[in-house]
Amino acid sequence: MSQQHSAAPAPTSAVSAVEGRPDWWRDAVIYQVYPRSFADGNGDGMGDLEGVRTRLPYLRDLGVDAVWLSPFYASPQADAGYDVADYRAVDPMFGTLLDADALIRDAHALGLRIIVDLVPNHSSDQYEWFKRALAEGPGSPSRDRYHFRPGKGKNGEQPPNDWESIFGGPAWTRVTEPDGTPGEWYLHLFAPEQPDFNWEHPAVGDEFRSILRFWLDMGVDGFRIDVAHGMVKAEGLPDLGDHEQLTLLGNDVMPFFDQDGVHDIYREWRLVLDEYSGDRIFVAEAWTPTVERTANYVRPDELHQAFNFQYLATHWDAAELRTVVNRTLDAMRPVGAPATWVLSNHDVTRHATRFANPAGLGTQIRLAGDREVGLRRARAATLLMLALPGSAYVYQGEELGLPDVVDLPDEVRQDPAYFRGAGQDGFRDGCRVPIPWTRTGPSYGFGDGGSWLPQPADWGGLSVEAQTGEPGSTLELYRAALAVRRERADLGAGDAVEWLRAPEGVLAFRRGEFVCVANTTGESVPMPAYGRVLLASGEITEAAGEAKVPADTTVWWSAS
Ligand code: GLC
Numbered sequence: 001m002s003q004q005h006s007a008a009p010a011p012t013s014a015v016s017a018v019e020g021r022p023d024w025w026r027d028a029v030i031y032q033v034y035p036r037s038f039a040d041g042n043g044d045g046m047g048d049l050e051g052v053r054t055r056l057p058y059l060r061d062l063g064v065d066a067v068w069l070s071p072f073y074a075s076p077q078a079d080a081g082y083d084v085a086d087y088r089a090v091d092p093m094f095g096t097l098l099d100a101d102a103l104i105r106d107a108h109a110l111g112l113r114i115i116v117d118l119v120p121n122h123s124s125d126q127y128e129w130f131k132r133a134l135a136e137g138p139g140s141p142s143r144d145r146y147h148f149r150p151g152k153g154k155n156g157e158q159p160p161n162d163w164e165s166i167f168g169g170p171a172w173t174r175v176t177e178p179d180g181t182p183g184e185w186y187l188h189l190f191a192p193e194q195p196d197f198n199w200e201h202p203a204v205g206d207e208f209r210s211i212l213r214f215w216l217d218m219g220v221d222g223f224r225i226d227v228a229h230g231m232v233k234a235e236g237l238p239d240l241g242d243h244e245q246l247t248l249l250g251n252d253v254m255p256f257f258d259q260d261g262v263h264d265i266y267r268e269w270r271l272v273l274d275e276y277s278g279d280r281i282f283v284a285e286a287w288t289p290t291v292e293r294t295a296n297y298v299r300p301d302e303l304h305q306a307f308n309f310q311y312l313a314t315h316w317d318a319a320e321l322r323t324v325v326n327r328t329l330d331a332m333r334p335v336g337a338p339a340t341w342v343l344s345n346h347d348v349t350r351h352a353t354r355f356a357n358p359a360g361l362g363t364q365i366r367l368a369g370d371r372e373v374g375l376r377r378a379r380a381a382t383l384l385m386l387a388l389p390g391s392a393y394v395y396q397g398e399e400l401g402l403p404d405v406v407d408l409p410d411e412v413r414q415d416p417a418y419f420r421g422a423g424q425d426g427f428r429d430g431c432r433v434p435i436p437w438t439r440t441g442p443s444y445g446f447g448d449g450g451s452w453l454p455q456p457a458d459w460g461g462l463s464v465e466a467q468t469g470e471p472g473s474t475l476e477l478y479r480a481a482l483a484v485r486r487e488r489a490d491l492g493a494g495d496a497v498e499w500l501r502a503p504e505g506v507l508a509f510r511r512g513e514f515v516c517v518a519n520t521t522g523e524s525v526p527m528p529a530y531g532r533v534l535l536a537s538g539e540i541t542e543a544a545g546e547a548k549v550p551a552d553t554t555v556w557w558s559a560s
Pocket of ligand 1: 079083119346347
């Protein structure tokens with residue numbers, strides 16, 4: 001461990017809390033910042049914490065409640081920072097701990113909460129513990145903190161089991177021992193630069209509780225837990241056997257994913273979090289087979305929220321959406337946790353592009369599709385998401401209606417999955433292109449030093465500057481929707497929707513005085529005018545108590 005980083009800047013009352021409701025997170029809208037690509041404060045072409053800090057007023061004005069930052073810790077960046085070499089240090093490329101401190105303080109002063117990413121399933125291969133494990137050789141206690149095993153075969157030349165890395169290829173890499181001979185193998189569910197911790201070892205738990213405290217003392221309001229379903233592996237690391245790993249992933253409990261033992265870890269973490277004031281939260285990145293299994297992560301003594309990936313993966317189809325909404329609410333109700341809704345993040349093709357393509361292509365798409373249709377549906381999907389009870393996540397740039405960049409040249413790609421050819425993955429760079437702030441300029445206002453991934457030539461027109469004050473722009477739609485959500489308690493509150501009769505392909509539901517109608521078809525549909533139109537993602541025409549809801553459009557009504 002790099003002990004030189006173990007003292008956080010002394011916390012003061014100014015950083016420790018944001019005024020507000022204690023259960024703020026139950027209906028919060030949380031904005032994901034991907035620090036590399038949000039704003040570049042020092043002009044080196046790479047986003048940083050100073051860039052984020054200076055743009056906080058934009059986020060406050062957008063109307064979100066909290067900001068989740070993807071990792072900014074010291075890292076060799078083998079997986080864009082999800083390979084952490086020092087959990088208590090900021091990577092120089094993003095700034096310093098003092099920048100993190102300033103960011104947290106400024107956010108709180110603006111009434112925004114800060115959630116940081118925690119990566120406990122694996123470390124970087126440059127983490128002190130792993131370097132020591134390699135240097136100290138087989139049989140040393142430091143190897144027990146990871147999963148080292150002898151190989152199979154006559155000379156140990158085959159991996160210890162048949163698990164595959166999520167990024168492609170075997171989930172094991174053979175090391176060269178200190179004496180120069182080929183030796184043991186270690187487990188990495190992701191890239192070889194990301195060795196999995198052995199959570200059976202007590203030192204691992206101790207270390208992570210200490211890391212939690214470090215950032216809680218810094219004043220953060222919560223943690224997004226990376227690969228929250230992966231830390232515990234089935235006893236004996238059993239082979240998958242005949243099963244095809246790719247078809248099982250996300251559809252079944254795996255010997256390395258969604259093992260029941262992970263819940264013991266979260267019960268311990270919850271005790272740590274609850275020692276701190278200020279209603280701080282955990283949100284799980286847990287890709288489980290069903291939303292019912294996701295609910296296990298948010299039992300009252302565990303985590304607060306879990307991303308609803310079943311919702312993210314649902315097509316723009318009324319029947320499918322209704323099913324997943326019902327199933328989510330039904331699964332969360334018994335554990336008393338809020339549902340969450342999410343359409344995009346840094347790991348999937350942006351929803352404006354997913355919805356521009358035919359359904360059924362999955363969440364990793366490299367086709368532009370019909371951009372006009374995609375944007376129309378994306379806007380409608382956002383209004384639908386923001387009308388559902390619970391908490392919603394917005395990924396940076398979706399408020400600008402950004403499409404995925406599907407034509408990045410291969411030589412600029414950085415996603416490790418791309419290089420390992422996982423097949424189902426590897427195109428995540430397309431949703432990570434730095435976002436445009438201004439109409440013109442070398443990187444559309446991202447920073448003075450260009451942009452680490454090239455931005456498309458037409459992004460000036462999608463910039464914050466171009467859309468601000470522009471009636472009907474996607475940015476103004478988000479601002480208006482979030483303003484309505486703030487004014488009206490009935491939008492995010494509760495745990496139920498009352499479905500209304502609607503033609504095929506149309507979703508209609510009431511929540512108190514509020515009515516939401518989403519037309520997922522390609523045709524305009526007549527609907528009763530439910531009252532006063534609060535907001536619509538397209539042009540609504542009304543006559544004689546009837547409203548025409550255009551194709552791929554969502555409308556919000558207030559009965560009062
Ligand atoms: C999570 C992150 C993803 C990363 C992986 C390994 O799924 O969201 O970006 O590659 O974990 O840490």
